[in-house]
Amino acid sequence: MNIPEELKYTKSHEWVKECEDGTAYVGLTDFAQSELSDLVFVNLPEVGDDVEAGETFADVESVKAASDVYSPVTGTVAEINEELLDAPEKINEDPYGAWLVKVENITDTVDLLDCAAYEQLLEEEA
Amino acid sequence: MERKTPLYEEHVALGGKIVPFAGWLLPVQYSGVIAEHMAVREKCGLFDVSHMGELLLKGPGSIANLNHLLTNDYTSMEIGQARYSPMCNENGGCVDDLIVYKKAEDDYFIVVNAANKDKDYAWMKEHLLEGAELSDASDDYAQLALQGPKAEEILKKVADAADIPQGYYTANFDRKIQGMDVIISRTGYTGEDGFEIYLSPADAPRLWNLLLEAGKEEGLIPCGLGARDTLRLEAAMPLYGHEMNDEISPREAGLGIFVKMKKEDFIGKAALVERGKPTIKRVGLKVTGRGILREHQPVLLNGQEIGHTTSGTFCPYLSQPVAMALIPKEYSEVGTALEVDVRGRKVPVEVIPLPFYKRQS
Numbered sequence: 329m330n331i332p333e334e335l336k337y338t339k340s341h342e343w344v345k346e347c348e349d350g351t352a353y354v355g356l357t358d359f360a361q362s363e364l365s366d367l368v369f370v371n372l373p374e375v376g377d378d379v380e381a382g383e384t385f386a387d388v389e390s391v392k393a394a395s396d397v398y399s400p401v402t403g404t405v406a407e408i409n410e411e412l413l414d415a416p417e418k419i420n421e422d423p424y425g426a427w428l429v430k431v432e433n434i435t436d437t438v439d440l441l442d443c444a445a446y447e448q449l450l451e452e453e454a
Numbered sequence: 455m456e457r458k459t460p461l462y463e464e465h466v467a468l469g470g471k472i473v474p475f476a477g478w479l480l481p482v483q484y485s486g487v488i489a490e491h492m493a494v495r496e497k498c499g500l501f502d503v504s505h506m507g508e509l510l511l512k513g514p515g516s517i518a519n520l521n522h523l524l525t526n527d528y529t530s531m532e533i534g535q536a537r538y539s540p541m542c543n544e545n546g547g548c549v550d551d552l553i554v555y556k557k558a559e560d561d562y563f564i565v566v567n568a569a570n571k572d573k574d575y576a577w578m579k580e581h582l583l584e585g586a587e588l589s590d591a592s593d594d595y596a597q598l599a600l601q602g603p604k605a606e607e608i609l610k611k612v613a614d615a616a617d618i619p620q621g622y623y624t625a626n627f628d629r630k631i632q633g634m635d636v637i638i639s640r641t642g643y644t645g646e647d648g649f650e651i652y653l654s655p656a657d658a659p660r661l662w663n664l665l666l667e668a669g670k671e672e673g674l675i676p677c678g679l680g681a682r683d684t685l686r687l688e689a690a691m692p693l694y695g696h697e698m699n700d701e702i703s704p705r706e707a708g709l710g711i712f713v714k715m716k717k718e719d720f721i722g723k724a725a726l727v728e729r730g731k732p733t734i735k736r737v738g739l740k741v742t743g744r745g746i747l748r749e750h751q752p753v754l755l756n757g758q759e760i761g762h763t764t765s766g767t768f769c770p771y772l773s774q775p776v777a778m779a780l781i782p783k784e785y786s787e788v789g790t791a792l793e794v795d796v797r798g799r800k801v802p803v804e805v806i807p808l809p810f811y812k813r814q815s
Contacts, residue, residue, distance in 0.1 A: 365483065365486050365487065366486050366487050366488045368488075368746065368768035368775075369744075369745065369746045369768065369775070371744070371745070371799075387797075389746045389768070390487070391487040391488060391491075391680060391684055391767055391768050391770065392482070392487060392680050392683075392767075393748075394746065394748065394797070413744070
């Protein structure tokens with residue numbers, strides 16, 4: 329399972345890439361995409377929407393089921409990855425390249441895990 | 455506590471993702487639903503369907519009992535023939551749907567849904583007329599489904615050509631594949647040509663591995679419940695608990711051709727006569743907006759609920775989200791624009807013809 333060292337993780341299997349300008353990219357981890365398998369639909373918020381740490385802000389669907397995606401941070405959606413709307417399979421192919429949203433004006437976060445802690449969480453869940 | 459099929463160890467060894475289903479532990483997928491689905495449409499897939507129930511009906515009163523218990527007509531059947539039927543309750547709703555094989559004169563082999571097996575057996579026992587005996591043989595049979603355009607080519611490598619049934623919906627009883635006693639049936643639940651092979655649970659792992667090995671060149675892969683569901687949905691085959699249940703009549707579910715109203719009598723006939731011509735219809739929906747439809751979602755016309763979806767998914771072969779739905783007949787015309795409430799979001803859809811997929815023969 330691929331767990332890049334430079335990213336932070338949530339217990340609900342999202343990743344966060346914190347940028348120097350205070351914004352953050354959010355995506356789904358390799359573990360999440362592998363559990364969900366074959367994604368065929370992504371529903372993203374709109375630019376300007378507020379997202380709240382620990383609350384659902386998007387949903388992704390595999391052939392079998394829909395799953396909520398939880399925001400690791402509180403803030404405002406600055407950008408969405410529109411490419412995913414037509415090609416949700418990119419999340420399966422490249423989970424750490426296929427970010428869902430970029431969030432700005434971040435005021436809060438859930439408890440974020442580093443790579444080692446996330447790896448441990450996966451081991452515990454296995 | 456869920457039961458393991460005789461192939462459980464095989465599924466785990468092959469990396470199958472095991473889930474509980476109808477009281478059994480079965481793989482929902484191995485390599486992925488889409489890859490497995492496409493293998494069945496283009497090459498071949500192997501399914502463990504050992505969870506299905508098998509009932510035996512024997513005796514001189516067998517035909518009278520089948521005609522009494524089931525909505526289809528079993529009066530004239532050739533040995534080796536298979537015939538599908540809904541089974542109605544007294545209100546005209548469905549107890550289950552099943553397949554009856556004529557094994558020999560006064561000797562029938564009945565295959566029912568795993569989730570309904572105990573209910574069906576009890577129902578049939580309770581309503582059995584004189585002259586026939588019903589028994590539950592489910593523990594004596596495992597079942598493998600070999601499905602796809604390459605199925606016959608693969609089966610020929612392990613079985614004698616003479617033992618392979620040629621007609622669709624026919625079966626050969628009391629045959630052997632490399633010493634194992636088998637029933638080979640040319641049936642399936644995928645919309646493709648293929649076979650369902652019944653055999654002793656003790657022999658099941660051997661046949662499973664024999665087929666997987668024999669079909670390697672043709673691209674045969676093991677497939678799970680996920681692909682089984684998307685395949686049957688794409689082919690618009692009904693599933694009990696979705697397109698029909700104990701309230702929905704088979705005529706409403708679009709299974710009217712399997713309900714022989716001219717038959718003298720059968721359980722549920724009086725209620726079906728009283729219910730009259732169905733006012734609801736099973737239709738196909740395709741998404742014209744964005745979203746994936748699932749089962750039991752409200753279908754809306756001008757914001758008003760007019761019906762509900764019965765099954766929905768993203769169909770891999772068609773590469774688009776579709777659903778089946780039960781809606782009033784007056785809105786069932788192909789091309790009608792409707793909406794489906796997908797967890798609070800209104801998704802535009804359009805009525806399209808069923809089945810979504812039909813194989814080229």
